[in-house]
Amino acid sequence: MYLRNNPVLQRELLVNLRTNKSFLLLAGYQLMLSLVVLAAWPADRRLDLTSNPESASRLVNLFFLGQYVIASLIAPSFSAGAVSGEKERQTYEMLLASPMRPGAIVFGKMVASLLHLGLLVIASLPIIALCLPLGGVSLYEVIAAYVGLLVSVVLYGAIGVFCSSYFTRTSSSIVVSYLAILPLVLAAITFWMLASGEFRLKVSLLVVPAFAIAAIGLMCANAAARMLYPPDFGSEGKEVIDLEREAEEAVGLVIQPDQFPDRLFAPPKKQELMADGTNPVYDKELHSEIFSQGTLMLRLVIQISMLLAIPLMGLFLFFQYDRSPWFVVYVIVFNLLVGPVFLAGSMTSERERQTLDLLLTTTLTPWQILSGKFIVGFRISFVLTSFLLWPLLLGTLMNDVFYTNWMSVLGMFAIVVMASLVNAFVALTCSLFCRRTSVSLIATYVVLLTLYVGPPALVTFSGLVQTVTATGAPVQFLGIASPFSALFALPLDGNLMRFGEGEWLNPGNLTTVYGYFGFSAAVLAVTSLAMWTRLNARRGLSE
Structure with missing residues (x-):
């Protein structure tokens, strides 16, 4: 059997x-x-x-x-x-x-x-x-x-x-x-x-x-x-969970929407009607769609990420502070894994529920639909990512060796913000072009991993090829697509060069840093245009 x-x-x-x-x-x-x-x-x-x-x-x-x-x-x-x-x-x-x-x-x-x-x-x-x-x-x-x-x-x-x-x-x-x-x-x-x-x-x-x-x-x-003994038998796994009851029965971390900072990503229940001029897509997504299946996933994400962030903070920001960019790598990887889950299903979920045509026949403009979906998903993912930016802020403020590198520290925060935006835009774009949420999520991961991991991997492999075969072509210019390459291209002074005198770092290649922000801005523009064109074309078919 x-x-x-x-x-x-x-x-x-x-x-x-x-x-x-x-x-x-x-x-x-x-x-x-x-x-x-x-x-x-x-x-x-x-x-x-x-x-x-x-x-x-x-x-x-x-x-x-x-x-x-x-x-x-x-x-x-x-x-x-x-x-x-x-x-x-x-x-x-x-x-x-x-x-x-x-x-x-x-x-x-x-x-x-x-x-x-x-x-x-x-x-x-x-x-x-x-x-x-x-x-x-x-x-x-x-x-x-x-x-x-x-x-x-x-x-x-x-x-x-x-x-x-x-x-x-x-x-x-x-x-x-x-x-x-x-x-x-x-x-x-x-x-x-x-x-x-x-x-x-x-x-x-x-x-x-x-x-x-x-x-x-x-x-x-x-x-x-x-x-x-299935707990959700008879509901096909589609029941709407009462958040208050779930909070009472939850073990461990409990999300309280009426308190800070939980209300940043989990707003409390509405007590009044929607105000005039409010984007209905944003209101619906924020108060019902995101949290209709409960907060178990959010609670696990917060607990697992913080459990791993605490030892990494001590290691990279205090003990081996010359490797501080590796903590930022962890923050970006966290957003890469968590951020797309709130946006990769934005449009595919409408298609799976057969409500996409109904949404497109409303008086809402494509930008209202896309902005409502995007703001809710990005808001939740970036607040969760901000929980990991607090250790970076505290570590750089409590360790005086970062004081002479404050420009590079600001660059680390800027790279995290830009990477979070790119992750969100790519996820929303894949959601608009795919038919199923699971396919959209996997497609998002494939695109982002190709952009982020591909260039550093090619640079590493190119170095091995040159060592083994004495041939090879420079591929460093591909680093403009990866936030990881931009992180390790930030210039750091002698205070952060205890181990190996900074040989593990790319010594201040600001061209890669500026190129990354330019390339990311181009990705945001291209994906925005693709989403607007796709939604307009689909709306024309619906009408």
Whole structure:
């Protein structure tokens, strides 16, 4: 019932693996990895296994860590909608009424959602094997790396299924899954880069699998228990939750809309009619749409983000303050994960409820519709991000080494604001051009990760190619698309250069900083024009 005769597993495999998209994804993934190895392969006819093993080791580490990050980002997108997707499609109750055991349902959902990703990882083994003749890494390290990678993928998939059982919206499940996975990914990458030798092999082959198997079993058992006694049975997961009752029954953080700062993103209930001249889209989104499913996701987001921000604040703003831009990287990554969830479903939710045509036939202008949707989503996401900017402000005020770098500190805040705006505009644009909220959210993540992570990754890979092959082309100009490149291009003086005399920094390349703000302004203009054109065209069809 769990594996051989599991109808959920069979149905999901047929739907997911017998599509053209699955084969194209596998082919594209293999082609990309092949091009990476081909670009970094030495140009000599004979390989000297004793020369430059450190550079080859760095290449293999980059290859593996790149796969690890990609797999970590993809896993929740496959599994976080396993249960919540059934609720959105109104098939949840039908699934619960079947004679299948809850454990078999959860097992089938998780295996089906992760099998395709596992095939991608395993299919890359022949390519990584080609890097072994370059030296610097042994076969046992490759085996340990892939064991840790596969176990981590299953663990992250279980986290996605676990979150999916608690939420009625896939977008909420995805963002909480990403926030829960983020500290695990950071810890794993830090360990792999710092540890070496036999200790790393033992941890990867013994400790990580044991921890992952225990966590997977507990989360799957909890998800199965919620199916056995579903709290939302009979409502198809679409009930409107009473915020006051939820606050009384909540454990841990409680959001109080009548107090500061909670009222900034969770306004209290309306006690009077809407005033004349108020944007009805803004009023509806702020008082009903955003919080109609409760505040569980918001409470988890705040608790997880602050729990991770406190140690990072102490590390990067006080102990190793020369690496202070890394705390800002965490703030931007938080907004990248959380911000789009409030805007990527703005227009797709109207389409899914079949109310988009009704909205477009009103007397509201396209700018009123878009501005109402945007202001509400951006307001909530930026207030949540501001909670993480307080530690940055306090750290820079309490540590006098930042006093002579106040211009660069202001630049850090400005980069966070600009990145938050770009995230919001891209999410709203994807919501307007996609049909489903989950597709819109994933498309937003893909676009933003390409803009933000692509340029730094190309710069790093270009340095490795030049080291290994003595060839390569400068790609630093691509940094204008990434806030991370702009952060590390901010000029800092000698007070912040304790470790390595600032060699890890790009020494004050203000062209990258100015270029980033110019490029981001162009992105805002292009997305605004695209949204206005799309909404006008759709409105013309409705009329």
